[in-house]
Amino acid sequence: TGILALVLFPLTSPLFGNRVSRTLGHGLLVVLRTTPEFFLAFFFLILLGPSMLPGIFALALHTGAIVAHLTGRFSETLRLRADAPSGINRYAWEVLPRISPNLLAFLLYRWEVIMRETAVLGILGIHTLGFYIDSSVAEFRFDRTALLILATVLLNLGVDALSRTIRRHLRLQPGKGTPAHKAPASS
Template sequence: MKQAPVRLATLLLLAGLLLLVIASFASLPLQWQALLSADALRSATEFVAGFAPPETAPAFLDKTFVALLETLAMSALGTGLAAIAGLMLALPASGRLGRSLRAVTRILLNATRSVPELVWAAMLLIAAGLGPFAGTLALAVHTSGVLGRLFADALENTPPLPEASLRINGASALAAFLYATLPQISPQLLSYTLYRWENNIRAAAVLGVVGAGGLGQMLKYHLSLFQMQQAATVIIAMLLLVAAVDALSFALRRWMMH
């Protein structure tokens, strides 16, 4: 079987990416010798050794578990709110409500997802105060932009024939969307939502650095006091939480495929 020839545009794109990588190495002051020196390796070894053994006092483990649940709740609630808002924004962003509204909604989605969660949290802390509420809102706002764009693209790529058939037979626009289009894209929407939930678990842990609660706030507190053993326990809790959510998400995606 004859293979399709590689397009000139593809070759130019690969050449451009290669030149960009070479230019990046040439322009950045990368100090590989200092990084791999004996002093750097010794300092890194001493720093890592300070984390052992992790803190295992029952009172501290209980406090870490509460922070873990707080981080999990922030990510789940933020992702759930974002999924609802993203679906609502995806309808006009997909062009179903007119071209002008599509352009405006796309700009809104670009703006919300262009600002990182950490920046959203820093701004929302002024209005909502310290704690997990600001972190939840930051995750919801940023993820709304991401999911709204993904959901809109999924709607645009959905075959229109099933919905058009229901409309021809007298169904309303809402009924045709709910019974024809939404069932087609619901596995894809759920897969996108689960993927963003995995990312938001990590983001929720980082948001604690600016005072948004959860494991991140504990980690910042103990690292600032050079309490490395307590910080090690918090880091292990983060790893366990991310691994558990990844496993749950993988199981749900496999269940959807069957």
């Protein structure tokens, strides 16, 4: 998800490309982020067979597009110097260091969401906790079902607490840059 977001966010950022390329990039991200994870997982399930890969690819594509869109929108607030570099140097040395706090905050937030969604993707037969919960319900093994649901809840609470701790430690908040990265206030 992080790698996809890093690759895809310049497609919509006004700091890269022209109007046509940004429109096409925006269209691609709209398709990827609005296509339900279930559909993407089912599509990859047909291509790759039953394993965890369809779920991984589906969640990575969907979430990568969401984070890329949000990061691209955040990059609109950046003001570059008149002598700012262009091309790959602009990406690597000017824009990426300035958007990385927000990118990381978005990724940590979406990590929590992905953890919850992996349980749901088990209904498609993808071997996640949701698959085992669904199987135990089908076998009327409600003791196992309760234990797996409890494990899912504890796992999600752990991920949420870890993510919150990391964000607090790094002073990250989605949608807010550090004071040096905020756009100047308009008069």
